[in-house]
Amino acid sequence: MTFKEYKGLDLVATGNRVLERWKEHKAFEKSLELAEGEPEYIFFEGPPSANGMPGIHHVMARSIKDAICRYKSQTGWKVRRRAGWDTHGLPVELGVEKKLGISKADIGTKITVEEYNRTCRQEVMKYTAEWETLTQRVGYWVDMNDPYITYDNRYIETLWYLLKKIYDKGLLYKGYTIQPYSPTDGTGLSSHELNQPGCYRDVSDTTATVQFEVVRDAASEKLFGDGPVYFLAWTTTPWTLPSNTALCVGPKIEYVRVKSTNQYTGKEAIYVLAKELVGAWFNDKIAYEVLPGSFKGSELTGIRYKQLIPWFKPDGKAFEVIPGDYVTTEDGTGIVHIAPSFGADDKRVATAAGIVGIMPVDSNGNLMAQVDTQGRFVRIEDLDPAYAASFVDPSYKEFAGRYVKNAIDDYFRKLHGEEPLPKDAPVLDVDLCVMMKQDGRLFRMQKHVHSYPHSWRTDCPVIYYPLDSWFIRTTAVKD
Secondary structure, eight states: OOOOOOSSOOHHHHHHHHHHHHHHHTHHHHHHHHTTTSOEEEEEOOOOOTTSOOOHHHHHHHHHHHHHHHHHHHTTOEEEEEEEEOOOSHHHHHHHHHHHTOOGGGBTTTBOHHHHHHHHHHHHTTTHHHHHHHHHHTTOOOEEEEEEETTSHHHHHHHHHHHHHHHHTTOEEEEEEEEEEETTTTEEOOHHHHTSTTSEEEEEEEEEEEEEEBOOSHHHHHHHOSSOEEEEEEESOGGGGGGOOEEEEOTTOEEEEEEEEOTTTOOEEEEEEEGGGHHHHOOTTSOOEEOSOOEEHHHHTTOBBOOSSTTSOOSSSOSEEEEOTTOOSSSTTSEEEEOTTSOHHHHHHHHHTTOOOOOOBBTTSOBOOSBOTTSBBOOGGGBOHHHHTTOSOGGGGGTTTOBSSHHHHHHHHHHTTOOOOOTTOOOHHHHHHHHHHHTTOEEEEEEEEEEEEBOTTTOOBOEEEEEEEEEEOGGGGOO
């Protein structure tokens, strides 16, 4: 056997010669003909989305796929490789919304569903030619003449057929979970998406250390004696405080009472926090006294306290101290503020203790979180009128409709062609802290740098949000 000798290395020219030879002899098609009757190894391409240009990472992934398929061909298998196009999902929708200057809330009002779908279909196959050229140039063998397309009814009906089979087996169920949710994307994010490089970023947020007033009853007086007593809890997300329904302590952590004064009001009170963390909150600048005696967290469970921000009424048991195995004394006060609507751990320990979350009723009669899916404190006009009439604190009207993060507000402003927020725009967390400071509920307000998740698509903050989701009970068939 002889081989062609090359005087110089010209990879482009060499590659083109190989491609021409494959094309002339129909090498891919011939590999299938020669393997007729052999066992089949069927490959469906994990479909790319043709609404964006291909990149080097696509070449790398396809090289691995191609190597496996070629190996199977060389070991005697008939390897049919079918191309596919992913024509649904957020990348397409976000591109269309940006092009049209709308958000998902505008579909059905500013634009019809039919118009939206038509524009999505146009945009989704925008770069098909570039993808086909790349496929040929890198020598990737795949049948592009008969691709499966995810917006094709045959594909959609196949999925419904499979879901029906899964449902018939009792493996499909609807669950309510707290998930990372992106208001600017309009969807929950998977752990894979959230763990992509750059999604977690150091941000400087306003934090609040707030004082929850203990209810005077036989149980609290036995532990704390007379006088006003407050649990201290620290949070990096003050916007979740109106949804607080419990305080969580570590059962084995030691807690003490500290007699001191509120730095904003000058009022004297007794504060309860973890013994190890007294030095982080009280120092020589503030007169204080650690009172005799201490309590394990297990002794504090069941103690009741007054609702911090009484905008909404919970429908069930709430405002009690509960145990949690994840509470530490590494930071904060050793007492964790619990908002079951906005934290997976919060919901887990609250459910175990029989504590409900605060879930307002919307205009359709459905339960919702106090923050809507666009990242705003729920607007009064979006609530059930009868439910809205039950507000006990008119101050909510000042906050209704405000975004919990200015970056989310700014994103939607730009999307709708509105003026961006000024650099000195009021921040919701700050305004909530000021409100609590004025009436003596705030112990300390400070800036804190911490790592916070952001959407990889829009670079906007993510919030943890209660979502109804469908699940397949894979654990039932795991073996």
